[in-house]
Amino acid sequence: MMDRQTINSSSIDSLEILLHRMMNRIRQSLELPTILNGTVAEVRAFLGTDRVKVYQFHPDGNGKVVAESVQSQRLPSLLGQNFPAEDIPPAARELFLRARQRSIVNVSLQQIGVSPLDCLETGEVLDVDDIRFRPVDPCHAEYLTAMGVQSSLVVPILHRDQLWGLLVSHHADPRQVTERELQVVQLVADQVSIAIAQSTLLSQTRAQAQQEATINRVATLLHSMTEMKLQQALEQIVSALKGIGGRVYISAQDSGQAQLLTCGMQPVLSEKRKNQSSRQKRTQNSKFKTQNSSTHVAAPVEQYPSWQSCFSEEMQSGENGVWAIADLYQSTVPSDLVQAFLDNQIRGVLVVPLRYRQQQLGYLSVFRQAVEVETLWAGRYDQDDPRHLRPRKSFETWRELKQEQADEWSTSEIELAQALGSHLAMAIHQYELYRQVRALNADLEKDIQERKQAEIKICALNAELEQRVLERTVELQRSNEELVRQISERDRAWQERKQARASLERLSHQNELILNSAGEGIYGLDAQGKTTFVNPAAARMLGYEVEELTGKSMHEILAPSQPGETPNPDNPIYATLQEGTVNHVAEDLFRRHDQSSFPVEYVSTPIREADEIVGAVVIFKDITERQIVEQMKDEFISVVSHELRTPLTSIRTTLGLLSSGWLNAQPEKSQRMLEIAFSNTNRLVRLINDILDIERIKFGKVTMEKQACNAADLMSQATDVVRAMADKAEVYLAVMTTEAQLWVDPDRIIQALTNLLSNAIKFSPTAATVSLMAELQTQHIIFEVKDQGRGIPEDKLETIFDRFQQIDTSNSRSQGGTGLGLAICRSIVQQHGGKIWAESKLGKGSSFYVSLPLSHQSESNQNEA
Amino acid sequence: MTNKRILIIDDEADIREATKLCLEVAAGWEILTASSGIEGLQTAASEPLDAILLDVMMPDMDGLTTFEKLQANPKTQNIPVILLTAKAQPAEQRQFTQLAVTAVITKPYDPLTIASYIAEVLN
Numbered sequence: 001m002m003d004r005q006t007i008n009s010s011s012i013d014s015l016e017i018l019l020h021r022m023m024n025r026i027r028q029s030l031e032l033p034t035i036l037n038g039t040v041a042e043v044r045a046f047l048g049t050d051r052v053k054v055y056q057f058h059p060d061g062n063g064k065v066v067a068e069s070v071q072s073q074r075l076p077s078l079l080g081q082n083f084p085a086e087d088i089p090p091a092a093r094e095l096f097l098r099a100r101q102r103s104i105v106n107v108s109l110q111q112i113g114v115s116p117l118d119c120l121e122t123g124e125v126l127d128v129d130d131i132r133f134r135p136v137d138p139c140h141a142e143y144l145t146a147m148g149v150q151s152s153l154v155v156p157i158l159h160r161d162q163l164w165g166l167l168v169s170h171h172a173d174p175r176q177v178t179e180r181e182l183q184v185v186q187l188v189a190d191q192v193s194i195a196i197a198q199s200t201l202l203s204q205t206r207a208q209a210q211q212e213a214t215i216n217r218v219a220t221l222l223h224s225m226t227e228m229k230l231q232q233a234l235e236q237i238v239s240a241l242k243g244i245g246g247r248v249y250i251s252a253q254d255s256g257q258a259q260l261l262t263c264g265m266q267p268v269l270s271e272k273r274k275n276q277s278s279r280q281k282r283t284q285n286s287k288f289k290t291q292n293s294s295t296h297v298a299a300p301v302e303q304y305p306s307w308q309s310c311f312s313e314e315m316q317s318g319e320n321g322v323w324a325i326a327d328l329y330q331s332t333v334p335s336d337l338v339q340a341f342l343d344n345q346i347r348g349v350l351v352v353p354l355r356y357r358q359q360q361l362g363y364l365s366v367f368r369q370a371v372e373v374e375t376l377w378a379g380r381y382d383q384d385d386p387r388h389l390r391p392r393k394s395f396e397t398w399r400e401l402k403q404e405q406a407d408e409w410s411t412s413e414i415e416l417a418q419a420l421g422s423h424l425a426m427a428i429h430q431y432e433l434y435r436q437v438r439a440l441n442a443d444l445e446k447d448i449q450e451r452k453q454a455e456i457k458i459c460a461l462n463a464e465l466e467q468r469v470l471e472r473t474v475e476l477q478r479s480n481e482e483l484v485r486q487i488s489e490r491d492r493a494w495q496e497r498k499q500a501r502a503s504l505e506r507l508s509h510q511n512e513l514i515l516n517s518a519g520e521g522i523y524g525l526d527a528q529g530k531t532t533f534v535n536p537a538a539a540r541m542l543g544y545e546v547e548e549l550t551g552k553s554m555h556e557i558l559a560p561s562q563p564g565e566t567p568n569p570d571n572p573i574y575a576t577l578q579e580g581t582v583n584h585v586a587e588d589l590f591r592r593h594d595q596s597s598f599p600v601e602y603v604s605t606p607i608r609e610a611d612e613i614v615g616a617v618v619i620f621k622d623i624t625e626r627q628i629v630e631q632m633k634d635e636f637i638s639v640v641s642h643e644l645r646t647p648l649t650s651i652r653t654t655l656g657l658l659s660s661g662w663l664n665a666q667p668e669k670s671q672r673m674l675e676i677a678f679s680n681t682n683r684l685v686r687l688i689n690d691i692l693d694i695e696r697i698k699f700g701k702v703t704m705e706k707q708a709c710n711a712a713d714l715m716s717q718a719t720d721v722v723r724a725m726a727d728k729a730e731v732y733l734a735v736m737t738t739e740a741q742l743w744v745d746p747d748r749i750i751q752a753l754t755n756l757l758s759n760a761i762k763f764s765p766t767a768a769t770v771s772l773m774a775e776l777q778t779q780h781i782i783f784e785v786k787d788q789g790r791g792i793p794e795d796k797l798e799t800i801f802d803r804f805q806q807i808d809t810s811n812s813r814s815q816g817g818t819g820l821g822l823a824i825c826r827s828i829v830q831q832h833g834g835k836i837w838a839e840s841k842l843g844k845g846s847s848f849y850v851s852l853p854l855s856h857q858s859e860s861n862q863n864e865a
Numbered sequence: 866m867t868n869k870r871i872l873i874i875d876d877e878a879d880i881r882e883a884t885k886l887c888l889e890v891a892a893g894w895e896i897l898t899a900s901s902g903i904e905g906l907q908t909a910a911s912e913p914l915d916a917i918l919l920d921v922m923m924p925d926m927d928g929l930t931t932f933e934k935l936q937a938n939p940k941t942q943n944i945p946v947i948l949l950t951a952k953a954q955p956a957e958q959r960q961f962t963q964l965a966v967t968a969v970i971t972k973p974y975d976p977l978t979i980a981s982y983i984a985e986v987l988n
Contacts, residue, residue, distance in 0.1 A: 642922055648972070
């Protein structure tokens with residue numbers, strides 16, 4: 001046993017140089033083969049053995065010589081050769097791993113020296129670093145012997161607490177391994193472990209980089225801005241995953257169409273399955289499209305219910321949701337699916353579900369075919385041979401070739417597939433989004449185009465509208481101006497109409513007033529002779545109410561002198577209605593309600609509307625009074641004519657006789673004729689004077705020259721005028737004057753008194769007395785002229801004051817009367833506001849009274865002023 | 866002219882006197898006069914007459930009443946009556962002409978031709 005202190009200084013220097021050189025080697029490269037090759041070379045050079053190799057364990061327990069330095073003349077090369085796991089028992093592996101036990105076998109001595117670094121039980125680092133020898137297992141010795149090795153040194157290479165491999169030194173001759181050598185080799189093994197870790201890290205980094213590069217390439221293809229290059233991406237994926245084919249199945253999305261892209265080998269369907277597929281296709285009514293040279297018209301396998309159910313189950317149980325099947329023969333995939341793959345020599349499938357968040361987008365599938373696996377074994381190894389438990393006698397290289405081998409999906413490949421699937425899913429999702437966006441964009445573009453078109457149209461419409469608005473504005477302005485003008489005109493017209501209406505109302509009111517106030521009867525007829533309106537005067541004259549006449553046939557009611565019913569051609573009113581003539585009837589008779597008649601004068605005038613006779617208006621008036629007046633006038637003219645013609649007759653006759661010469665011989669008769677002529681001439685003069693006088697007084701053409709007078713003076717003067725006449729008639733004249741102040745025309749009052757006195761004298765017999773008296777009352781003075789004549793009949797007391805109403809014409813005329821004296825007296829008295837009347841008793845005489853108002857103080861004062 | 870006896874009935878004394886003288890000197894007729902209708906009726910009934918000149922407007926009994934009475938009396942009904950009137954209005958004239966009088970002479974008549982006119986109408 002040798003401890004570390006026994007190492008001399010030269011050995012230490014040699015060790016340091018060795019380690020330094022080895023470390024440099026290791027540092028010079030990160031490539032594990034290079035490092036391993038350098039290591040084995042340096043170690044062999046250090047140990048001076050025939051063969052130094054690095055043996056690496058495979059996951060299945062087998063191992064392979066991955067680096068070797070050999071003295072070819074001494075031992076054969078084992079580089080690249082595999083050794084079955086059975087060559088290194090699990091116990092030995094356990095010691096290698098847990099105790100980091102080194103073993104040194106000396107076949108010739110049939111001993112094995114072990115030197116654990118760690119405690120097997122506790123795993124703690126042992127303080128003692130020595131080699132403990134014990135007898136070697138004969139099998140082990142036999143094994144080494146068969147290999148031609150007499151001395152071996154095995155140092156485990158650990159990596160990440162796993163037994164990565166072994167650093168083995170073989171020597172064809174027996175050889176002792178010193179502790180120093182063991183320490184050096186152990187140091188080298190430790191460095192190799194470090195190098196492995198670095199190299200593994202590098203490999204992982206490279207693999208990672210490669211994966212990332214692959215992912216980047218695929219992502220670049222997938223996330224192309226312009227177009228998702230899914231086919232190229234698929235090819236990249238298939239290539240990266242070392243597949244012989246692959247496909248991307250994109251489920252029907254919103255577009256409603258499933259999509260399938262294929263690359264390389266694809267599962268094929270038998271006729272039966274195709275039929276099933278067709279039925280499934282029909283029943284599922286699915287749609288999909290393919291993008292590859294080979295177009296599959298059948299439904300994709302992804303749509304198989306068996307696929308979906310199987311895959312769904314696998315997804316639930318699979319790692320990270322990846323369906324990695326290296327060998328379909330060994331899988332639980334339904335046979336129809338398996339057959340579909342196997343028919344096209346697809347042995348392994350890797351299915352990655354394409355999901356984005358919770359949305360199932362489809363599947364990425366990569367296929368692998370069966371592969372041939374060639375293994376170089378160090379000696380023939382037959383696992384089925386029970387003799388394999390015995391050490392092999394020969395380590396001659398045996399080439400083992402396995403066909404139709406499944407190609408396992410490595411973890412990195414699965415991870416890569418997952419990553420690619422994620423990118424693919426994201427890309428599909430993005431593409432779908434992009435497609436949707438593009439569709440939206442297209443729609444938007446279309447919408448924009450439509451909107452642009454619409455805007456253009458709107459612009460055009462706006463322009464047109466503006467033009468229209470402009471035109472309309474102009475029109476409106478014109479209309480406004482026209483409207484303003486019309487409003488102005490209308491206002492003016494309205495004002496005019498208002499004025500006209502007011503005028504009309506005024507006229508209507510006036511007409512109504514006129515109609516109501518008119519003394520004449522007025523009624524209107526329609527074309528059929530029915531009464532349309534009647535004014536109150538007409539109704540009053542006819543003895544009806546207005547309402548009783550409206551709507552009635554006036555002709556039947558009035559029964560004018562023209563007989564028959566309306567229409568009657570002979571009736572002037574009918575003629576007015578028929579011919580439109582204005583007819584004036586000076587005298588006719590209308591019938592009152594009480595069936596009495598009264599004389600009327602009427603005018604019928606047509607009422608026209610638009611040159612059409614629509615009726616007539618009849619204006620009539622009661623001419624009873626006029627007839628009476630005319631009769632009176634006629635009678636007056638007759639009387640005047642008679643009164644004038646009577647003296648004229650005498651004058652003409654007498655003058656005719658005188659002028660004829662027939663009386664030339666009879667001078668007395670001639671004289672008499674002259675007297676008659678003269679007398680009648682005087683009578684005629686008086687008559688004419690009285691007629692003129694009474695007319696002038698009556699119509700006010702004689703102004704009463706009123707002044708303050710004394711009644712007594714007036715009575716005296718009147719008496720003086722007739723005194724001669726009384727004397728001649730031998731009539732006594734008695735005057736009893738009364739003092740009273742009067743406001744009268746003294747000449748006219750004296751004329752009146754004189755007339756009364758002269759009448760009294762005329763009709764008084766001889767020796768009779770005519771008296772003139774006056775009685776003073778409060779407001780009046782009453783003169784009385786009293787005679788003692790024959791008296792006046794009662795019925796004549798009033799009429800005697802009318803013109804030419806003499807009681808005894810012959811007597812009167814014989815007395816020089818004209819028959820107008822009392823009428824003149826009445827006119828004079830009436831002009832003074834007084835009254836005149838007569839009282840008489842036949843046979844005893846008469847008294848004529850004149851009542852005159854006494855003088856008004858105011859008038860007196862006014863006069864005095 | 867043949868002798869005739871003519872009665873003048875008129876209330877106007879001057880006219881009676883002047884007309885009587887006119888007819889007497891112009892035609893030589895015998896002229897009787899009456900101052901009223903009543904007096905005229907009495908004269909007409911009692912005297913043979915060739916004609917009566919009758920005034921119309923007279924007090925008490927006017928000429929028309931007098932004429933009616935003359936017509937009513939068989940003694941006088943055949944005596945030609947000539948109305949001698951101062952009523953010259955057309956209506957009055959129409960009224961007079963409707964009576965069964967021989968003629969109507971309107972006052973003032975022409976004294977130079979009245980006699981010949983009366984003689985003519987009496988013939």
